Structure formats: C-alpha cells, structure tokens
Amino acid sequence: xxxxxxxxxxxxxxxxxxxxxxxxxxxxxxxxxxxxxxxxxxxxxxxxxxxxxxxxxxxxxxxxxxxxxxxxxxxxxxxxxxxxxxxxxxxxxxxxxxxxxxxxxxxxxxxxxxxxxxxxxxxxxxxxxxxxxxxxxxxxxxxxxxxxxxxxxxxxxxxxxxxxxxxxxxxxxxxxxxxxxxxxxxxxxxxxxxxxxxxxxxxxxxxxxxxxxxxxxxxxxxxxxxxxxxxxxxxxxxxxxxxxxxxxxxxxxxxxxxxxxxxxxxxxxxxxxxxxxxxxxxxxxxxxxxxxxxxxxxxxxxxxxxxxxxxxxxxxxxxxxxxxxxxxxxxxxx
Amino acid sequence: xxxxxxxxxxxxxxxxxxxxxxxxxxxxxxxxxxxxxxxxxxxxxxxxxxxxxxxxxxxxxxxxxxxxxxxxxxxxxxxxxxxxxxxxxxxxxxxxxxxxxxxxxxxxxxxxxxxxxxxxxxxxxxxxxxxxxxxxxxxxxxxxxxxxxxxxxxxxxxxxxxxxxxxxxxxxxxxxxxxxxxxxxxxxxxxxxxxxxxxxxxxxxxxxxxxxxxxxxxxxxxxxxxxxxxxxxxxxxxxxxxxxxxxxxxxxxxxxxxxxxxxxxxxxxxxxxxxxxxxxxxxxxxxxxxxxxxxxxxxxxxxxxxxxxxxxxxxxxxxxxxxxxxxxxxxxxxxxxxxxxxxxxxxxxxxxxxxxxxxxxxxxxxxxxxxxxxxxxxxxxxxxxxxxxxxxxxxxxxxxxxxxxxxxxxxxxxxxxxxxxxxxxxxxxxxxxxxxxxxxxxxxxxxxxxxxxxxxxxxxxxxxxxxxxxxxxxxxxxxxxxxxxxxxxxxxxxxxxxxxxxxxxxxxxxxxxxxxxxxxxxxxxxxxxxxxxxxxxxxxxxxxxxxxxxxxxxxxxxxxxxxxxxxxxxxxxxxxxxxxxxxxxxxxxxxxxxxxxxxxxxxxxxxxxxxxxxxxxxxxxxxx
Ligand code: SF4
Numbered sequence: 001x002x003x004x005x006x007x008x009x010x011x012x013x014x015x016x017x018x019x020x021x022x023x024x025x026x027x028x029x030x031x032x033x034x035x036x037x038x039x040x041x042x043x044x045x046x047x048x049x050x051x052x053x054x055x056x057x058x059x060x061x062x063x064x065x066x067x068x069x070x071x072x073x074x075x076x077x078x079x080x081x082x083x084x085x086x087x088x089x090x091x092x093x094x095x096x097x098x099x100x101x102x103x104x105x106x107x108x109x110x111x112x113x114x115x116x117x118x119x120x121x122x123x124x125x126x127x128x129x130x131x132x133x134x135x136x137x138x139x140x141x142x143x144x145x146x147x148x149x150x151x152x153x154x155x156x157x158x159x160x161x162x163x164x165x166x167x168x169x170x171x172x173x174x175x176x177x178x179x180x181x182x183x184x185x186x187x188x189x190x191x192x193x194x195x196x197x198x199x200x201x202x203x204x205x206x207x208x209x210x211x212x213x214x215x216x217x218x219x220x221x222x223x224x225x226x227x228x229x230x231x232x233x234x235x236x237x238x239x240x241x242x243x244x245x246x247x248x249x250x251x252x253x254x255x256x257x258x259x260x261x262x263x264x265x266x267x268x269x270x271x272x273x274x275x276x277x278x279x280x281x282x283x284x285x286x287x288x289x290x291x292x293x294x295x296x297x298x299x300x301x302x303x304x305x306x307x308x309x310x311x312x313x314x315x316x317x318x319x320x321x322x323x324x325x326x327x328x329x330x331x332x333x334x
Numbered sequence: 335x336x337x338x339x340x341x342x343x344x345x346x347x348x349x350x351x352x353x354x355x356x357x358x359x360x361x362x363x364x365x366x367x368x369x370x371x372x373x374x375x376x377x378x379x380x381x382x383x384x385x386x387x388x389x390x391x392x393x394x395x396x397x398x399x400x401x402x403x404x405x406x407x408x409x410x411x412x413x414x415x416x417x418x419x420x421x422x423x424x425x426x427x428x429x430x431x432x433x434x435x436x437x438x439x440x441x442x443x444x445x446x447x448x449x450x451x452x453x454x455x456x457x458x459x460x461x462x463x464x465x466x467x468x469x470x471x472x473x474x475x476x477x478x479x480x481x482x483x484x485x486x487x488x489x490x491x492x493x494x495x496x497x498x499x500x501x502x503x504x505x506x507x508x509x510x511x512x513x514x515x516x517x518x519x520x521x522x523x524x525x526x527x528x529x530x531x532x533x534x535x536x537x538x539x540x541x542x543x544x545x546x547x548x549x550x551x552x553x554x555x556x557x558x559x560x561x562x563x564x565x566x567x568x569x570x571x572x573x574x575x576x577x578x579x580x581x582x583x584x585x586x587x588x589x590x591x592x593x594x595x596x597x598x599x600x601x602x603x604x605x606x607x608x609x610x611x612x613x614x615x616x617x618x619x620x621x622x623x624x625x626x627x628x629x630x631x632x633x634x635x636x637x638x639x640x641x642x643x644x645x646x647x648x649x650x651x652x653x654x655x656x657x658x659x660x661x662x663x664x665x666x667x668x669x670x671x672x673x674x675x676x677x678x679x680x681x682x683x684x685x686x687x688x689x690x691x692x693x694x695x696x697x698x699x700x701x702x703x704x705x706x707x708x709x710x711x712x713x714x715x716x717x718x719x720x721x722x723x724x725x726x727x728x729x730x731x732x733x734x735x736x737x738x739x740x741x742x743x744x745x746x747x748x749x750x751x752x753x754x755x756x757x758x759x760x761x762x763x764x765x766x767x768x769x770x771x772x773x774x775x776x777x778x779x780x781x782x783x784x785x786x787x788x789x790x791x792x793x794x795x796x797x798x799x800x801x802x803x804x805x806x807x808x809x810x811x812x813x814x815x816x817x818x819x820x821x822x823x824x825x826x827x828x829x830x831x832x833x834x835x836x837x838x839x840x841x842x843x844x845x846x847x848x849x850x851x852x853x854x855x856x857x858x859x860x861x862x863x864x865x866x867x868x869x870x871x872x873x874x875x876x877x878x879x880x881x882x883x884x885x886x887x888x889x890x891x892x893x894x895x896x897x898x899x900x901x902x903x904x905x906x907x908x909x910x911x912x913x914x915x916x917x918x919x920x921x922x923x924x925x926x927x928x929x930x931x932x933x934x935x936x937x938x939x940x941x942x943x944x945x946x947x948x949x950x951x952x953x954x955x956x957x958x
Binding site: 076332 | 628633646652761803
C-alpha cells in the first residue's frame with residue numbers, strides 16, 4: 001500500500017454547481033463531509049457515495065469521489081452491491097426521510113440488521129422537498145402540508161428507535177448547524193465496522209423552515225439538547241447543572257442540587273453497551289433531545305462474513321477452474 | 335407419436351421388443367418422490383447412451399393434501415435411439431401411484447399403452463378424493479390399456495418390515511419399487527441408482543439398505559410377473575462423440591455465468607430474491623463461492639437488481655435472476671442500468687402470468703415486458719436460450735454482450751427448459767469465445783465517463799478504486815461525454831437516439847439467423863426460446879417427408895439478426911408459434927411490416943405437442 005496523500009476539503013469538491021436552495025441545511029452537511037473525508041486516512045478513489053432521490057440525494061454530484069445517484073429509496077441496496085463487490089471501499093449512503101424511510105424503508109432496515117459496513121447518512125427534514133412539500137414518514141402529527149391540509153394524521157417514525165429496533169449497532173444524531181462536530185461523528189462512523197447510521201436534523205428553509213428550532217435555536221439549545229459522549233456523565237444545560245437519571249422506569253431530566261439530586265444520580269453514557277435498552281430509551285427522549293453517538297457496538301459484519309465464506313470455500317475446494325466443475329461428477333462418454 | 339410402439343395386450347408371453355424411442359411418465363403425490371424416480375430413470379438411460387429429454391410437472395403447493403388431484407406431481411422422460419428434442423407428447427408407460435395420479439394423467443395415454451398402478455392406493459377414500467365414482471381398476475374402463483396392477487405399498491412394506499423403519503419411512507420406499515419395475519421393463523441396470531442412494535443416504539445405512547432392497551424387489555417382481563409381457567430395449571442414440579453429462583436448464587444457466595466470469599476475468603455477483611422457477615440458479619451459484627462468486631439473497635426483487643447494479647458499477651459481472659412478477663418489480667432499476675450504461679444480466683425464467691399466474695408452469699408471455707416494460711425509451715438486449723443445454727451458451731453470450739457493450743441484457747429462459755434436463759456435450763473453457771469487457775480508461779489519454787467506442791458506442795468502464803477517474807453517474811439525463819446532468823432538449827433527444835443506436839449496433843456482433851429444414855419454399859415456422867424442441871421435431875418429420883417447410887428459431891430477439899428480413903422473404907407463408915397470444919409476432923410485424931404473419935399460439939401453461947404442431951402445419955400447407 002502506498003501512503004495516503006494528505007488531502008484538504010478542496011480535494012473533495014467537484015466542479016459541479018451546487019443547486020440547493022440558499023440557506024438549506026444541506027450546505028452545512030456538505031461542508032461537514034468535505035471536512036471529514038481528509039481525516040479518514042483513506043484514499044480518495046476508495047470512497048463511493050451512493051444516493052437515492054430527493055434533495056439530499058444530489059449530494060454525490062458535489063463531491064469529487066466515485067458517486068452513484070440511483071433511484072428512489074434504493075441507495076442501501078446499490079451500496080450493498082458496491083460493498084460486497086469490493087469490501088475495501090468506504091461506501092456511503094446519502095438519503096433523506098422520504099427516500100430512506102418511506103419508499104426505501106425496506107432496504108434501510110435490512111441493511112441495518114445485516115450490519116453491512118456502510119455509512120448511512122439520513123438528512124431528516126421531516127418533509128418532502130423535491131416534490132414540493134408533502135408530509136414525510138417523520139413529519140409530526142398535525143403538521144399541515146400540501147398533502148395534509150387538515151393536519152398530518154400519520155404517526156411518525158423515530159429513526160433512532162427504528163435503527164435500534166432493526167438491530168442497529170451504530171446510531172448518531174446531530175443537527176445541521178455544527179460542521180465540526182458533524183465531521184467528528186462521520187469519522188467515527190467510518191471507523192466503526194458495521195452499518196453506521198447518522199441522522200442529521202436538517203432544516204429545509206423552503207418547506208419546513210424552523211422544524212428543529214425548538215432544539216437548535218441559540219436561545220434554547222443548551223437546555224433543549226444533550227450532547228452525549230461515551231464515558232461521560234449525561235450533563236447538560238447552560239449552567240451544566242442538569243442531567244439525565246434513570247428513575248427505575250424511564251429516563252428523566254433532573255437538576256443537580258434540587259430535590260436531593262447529586263451528580264452521583266446522573267447516568268454515565270456507555271455507547272458500547274451491547275444491551276440496547278438504554279440506547280433505545282435515549283432515542284426516545286425528547287426533552288432534552290440526545291445528540292451525538294448514542295450507540296456504537298462492534299459485532300461481526302455481513303461483508304466480513306461474506307469474505308470469510310468465499311475465502312474458506314476457495315481454500316477447501318478442489319475446483320480450481322470452471323473446467324474442473326464442468327467435467328466433474330457424473331459424466332459419460334459417447 | 336409412437337406409432338412403432340408395441341401393441342401390448344394382456345397376458346402375452348414374454349418377448350423383447352426393440353423401440354427407437356419411448357415416453358414414460360411417473361406420477362404420484364407431491365410427497366411420493368416422483369421427480370427423483372424420473373430423474374434416476376433418465377440419468378441411467380443417458381449413461382447407456384440414449385438421447386433423453388425430461389419434463390417435470392409439479393404443483394405449486396409444496397405438500398398438497400395426500401391423494402388430492404392438485405397435489406399430483408409428475409416427471410416425464412423421453413428416451414431414444416433417435417434424436418430426442420422434446421419430452422414427448424404421448425405417454426407409452428404411465429406409472430400412477432394413486433387414483434389422483436391416474437385421473438390427472440389419463441388423457442395423455444392412448445389405448446394400447448401401458449399403465450402401472452399402485453393398486454393398494456385405490457381405496458374407497460382415495461378414489462373419492464380423486465373424483466372417481468367407481469374403481470377404474472375394476473369397472474372395465476381400462477380394458478383397452480395394458481394395465482399392470484401392482485400392490486406396491488404392501489410389497490414395499492413387506493420388503494422392509496425387519497429394517498426398523500417407522501411407518502412413513504416405510505411408505506417412502508414405494509417409489510423405488512416402481513422404479514425397479516420400470517428398470518426391468520427397459521432392461522436398465524440398477525447400479526447407477528444404487529450409487530446415487532449410497533451418496534444420498536450413506537449416513538443413514540438403514541434408509542439406504544431399505545431403498546436398495548425395495549428397488550431390487552420391484553425389479554424382481556417385474557421379472558417374475560406374468561402381467562408384464564415385454565421387456566423393451568432402446569438402443570444407444572447416434573450422438574456426437576465426446577464427454578457428456580445430464581444437465582438441467584437452470585444449472586446450465588448458472589454454469590454459463592461461471593464460465594463467462596472466468597473467461598472475462600471478472601468477479602461474478604448475483605443479487606437475487608427467491609422466486610419459482612428461477613431460484614435454482616441462485617442455489618447453484620451459491621454452491622460455487624470457491625470461484626469467487628458473491629451471491630446475495632436480497633430482501634426483495636428490487637434490492638436484488640439494485641445490488642447487482644452496485645456491483646456492476648464496482649466492476650463485477652453482475653446478475654439478477656427472477657421470473658415474470660419479479661421482472662415487473664425490477665423495471666425501474668433496469669431503466670437505471672440503461673441510463674447509467676452499466677452491464678447487468680437479468681435472467682427471467684418465465685412462468686404463466688399475469689400476476690402470480692401459474693408459478694410452476696411454462697409460458698413465453700414476458701417478451702413484451704422485457705422489450706417495453708419500462709418508462710421512457712429504454713432499449714435492452716434480449717436473448718433466449720432454447721434447450722436445457724444451450725442455457726449455458728446463452729448465459730455466456732448474455733454476459734459477453736453486457737460486458738462488451740455496457741448495457742443491460744435480459745435473458746428469457748422459461749420454466750420448461752429451466753427444469754427440463756438433457757444430455758450436454760460438455761463445452762470446454764478453451765472452446766468458449768473470448769470476452770473483452772469494455773476497457774478501463776488508461777492514465778495517458780483524455781478521459782470522460784461517457785466517452786465511447788466508435789464502433790460499438792460502449793462507454794469505458796472506470797471502477798471505484800481506480801485513482802484519477804472519480805466520477806458520478808445516475809439516473810438523470812446526462813450530457814454525452816462528460817455525463818454531467820443536462821436538461822437540454824436537444825441533448826436529451828441525442829442521448830435517447832444514441833442509447834437506441836448502441837443496442838441496435840449489437841446486430842454487428844451476433845451471428846446470423848439459420849434455418850432448420852427447407853432453406854426456402856412454402857412454409858417458414860418461426861419460434862423463439864424454449865419451444866425449439868417441439869418445433870424442431872415437428873418440422874423435421876415433415877421435412878423428411880419431402881415437404882417444403884423450414885424453421886427459423888430466434889435466440890436473439892433484440893436486436894434481431896441482420897439477415898432476418900432476407901430469411902423471411904424466402905418463404906410463401908410465415909407462421910409464428912409462441913406460448914402467448916402473439917408477442918413475437920407483434921414485434922416482427924412492427925419491424926418487418928412487409929410480410930404477412932400467421933400465428934399459432936397456446937397459453938395453457940404447457941409446451942406445444944409435436945402432434946398439434948404437425949396438424950396445424952399440415953393444414954397451413956393444404957396437406958390435410
Ligand atoms: S427544498 Fe428544502 S431540502 Fe430541498 S434544497 Fe430547498 S431547502 Fe434544501
């Protein structure tokens with residue numbers, strides 16, 4: 001192996017004009033990815049970005065890597081083929097809440113449960129952007145959209161719950177306004193062996209502006225979100241005096257120093273715990289909203305198992321060429 | 335067809351009768367092991383040098399209720415000293431393991447032919463289940479047949495009573511008794527089957543021993559039985575010298591892909607979702623990981639082909655296998671393959687449709703779906719194998735065309751040839767034509783993702799991992815050359831025409847159409863795909879009788895061979911024979927409107943019989 005060149009984010013920018021709406025959260029994500037790629041220690045030609053259809057799925061065109069803009073919902077399936085054909089590649093799925101959780105929901109859960117070593121980045125803006133404003137599988141109940149003028153009556157998915165329910169081993173959630181932290185999570189996702197799911201809370205300025213303001217607005221964010229770090233106490237708040245504890249039934253936000261609560265009552269985040277129960281509860285917590293890497297557990301991957309089987313069969317088999325097979329077994333002369 | 339078959343009458347003295355071909359059908363409950371029985375008989379016959387063709391006919395239900403008519407499973411074997419191209423129309427020997435098997439197969443047996451029944455199963459209950467109001471073994475309705483009543487259940491159980499088998503294992507040896515009887519009738523040795531049983535049951539000696547004992551008991555029973563008047567001999571066929579094996583169509587398809595992967599130096603990838611009658615290709619390739627094959631059983635049909643597209647993008651020889659309903663689900667992704675100009679082979683083992691249709695029966699009604707079943711102008715190459723053995727060649731050819739022309743190829747097999755088996759003069763790898771996949775770009779030249787070969791128009795194939803050729807492809811319309819997204823109206827029209835022209839030019843890379851029988855004259859029979867055996871046999875007889883009849887059988891359906899119009903012009907009448915309502919005829923009419931096309935169509939889930947074809951051709955030629 002020759003040494004990996006030192007790249008900067010410019011090396012990963014393509015010559016294509018970026019066509020998202022001005023102010024779209026996707027720009028920040030693009031910056032986050034372009035920042036993250038040089039930090040991964042991989043050669044540029046070994047990255048493949050696969051997307052489906054939707055605003056998010058234009059992403060591969062804006063990166064100077066191998067890219068495949070496929071069809072609606074199918075990116076995890078295409079990416080699975082890429083990874084199985086060449087497991088050495090770093091394969092990324094770029095998708096959205098409509099693409100990945102509605103039309104492509106089946107591929108999504110199966111990619112996750114197989115634990116194939118893909119990095120799946122889902123831009124969740126809780127709306128259909130490219131088709132101009134219909135509710136999506138993550139839209140809140142009551143949300144008035146073009147296709148729900150009286151309010152959305154379809155209960156939404158929580159992608160974190162879904163990931164862990166599908167036996168996912170890596171799940172991170174991050175808002176779209178912090179490219180540095182986003183880059184760190186992407187690097188961690190790349191390092192993680194297995195299906196790594198990153199949900200990005202992405203603001204669509206045109207059709208669902210401010211969908212996450214309740215969490216991300218400067219005036220509230222320190223108290224509305226909690227940034228989880230493995231091995232650290234789950235403490236948050238402007239004053240760093242709030243925390244999460246387990247009250248025997250569920251998680252709850254508490255204030256240290258009130259009602260006899262001390263720091264000892266506050267949970268320590270263990271992202272590597274194989275038991276997903278705590279991670280599941282964390283994905284369900286709404287106040288504060290956990291962000292960061294919620295779960296990261298390494299178990300065998302599908303692509304490794306495929307390679308093991310192939311190599312094992314190659315070592316054991318008496319067939320060295322197809323001729324050996326064609327003339328094997330019950331043949332006869334005429 | 336078998337006019338020379340002996341007219342057997344009851345209770346005659348033993349003799350040995352020579353036949354040039356004979357058709358035997360084994361029929362029983364789907365749990366009776368009829369497929370195994372039939373294939374043992376055909377394999378043994380092939381080893382003795384007979385030409386053979388087989389036709390399994392099994393129900394869609396895995397285990398339908400015992401004794402029911404819809405649970406009847408059949409396996410037909412046609413063996414001959416002469417060339418055998420079909421499993422045969424008329425059954426010479428029917429083995430019926432129960433009343434349901436008799437009633438459902440009775441129509442295929444003409445008076446004078448032999449029917450062997452397991453008389454133990456003709457109980458009041460089973461007769462009622464099959465819909466008989468009186469027992470055909472006793473009411474005289476089979477008087478004009480040579481009826482052999484064998485108490486197969488009783489004798490089999492008696493044979494193994496001391497072997498310590500449980501009740502159902504005892505009953506499961508019955509098929510060996512029937513097989514032993516038929517082996518005796520046709521003077522076949524038992525050793526091939528004994529070897530087979532040893533391999534299959536070697537770890538369970540009591541099962542192995544009891545099956546062998548029952549097989550021999552059946553053989554001896556037939557030998558000593560007064561009711562079986564004749565032993566028949568079918569001499570070896572005059573076949574090209576060489577090494578043969580018996581191969582099933584689906585196996586041959588799988589092996590054709592293995593051969594293409596080795597020849598092209600590409601890794602083989604199969605993304606597939608199980609579906610009848612295509613799953614055997616997935617099973618077979620999954621056995622051969624040692625050739626570096628990656629098989630991926632996906633969560634659905636769409637993932638099957640999309641994973642194949644991912645693998646094609648990454649430089650593999652990529653496949654997906656399916657049947658009609660699955661082809662429908664793959665439509666959008668095939669369009670993506672057309673648009674991105676990636677090589678992928680889609681195997682459609684056709685079955686009766688529409689919708690779920692007749693999953694285990696054959697039909698040729700997916701042709702227009704393959705041709706047009708996508709949004710937009712979306713041309714693909716379409717090929718069809720025509721025999722179980724040449725599934726190997728056309729799987730290989732489909733791979734060659736996909737890899738060399740950077741385009742999807744649909745291979746239209748069908749349930750009839752996929753499950754049928756025949757002797758295959760084994761092709762050696764050194765005799766297979768070269769495959770030169772679209773080249774990767776080299777560093778020294780100017781490179782764009784959609785730069786093309788001047789002659790074939792195939793684009794170059796840069797694959798992830800190659801430094802300096804990072805590029806993006808996708809389903810949006812693209813500018814020629816750069817591949818950049820383009821909504822320019824004139825560019826779109828240019829690209830649509832270019833993709834069509836690319837597929838059309840494949841005609842320069844495929845062989846010309848050949849005619850079987852008369853090279854010009856009165857009647858040209860046109861067929862494609864799995865009907866070859868029946869059409870070939872039908873026209874052969876008539877041509878030998880001196881009639882001016884020829885067969886143009888198409889393996890290349892899109893594009894068609896360059897000399898097609900010229901071939902069509904050589905005959906006074908043209909009849910297009912298909913197991914659908916006229917799909918290929920429709921294509922021919924639109925492509926070559928200057929000719930008149932007659933049609934002969936059948937949509938019963940069954941192949942053509944030679945007899946019905948002959949009758950029809952005679953009518954068309956004014957011979958009857
Ligand atoms: S519609 Fe919304 S998601 Fe799409 S580009 Fe515009 S702002 Fe971004």
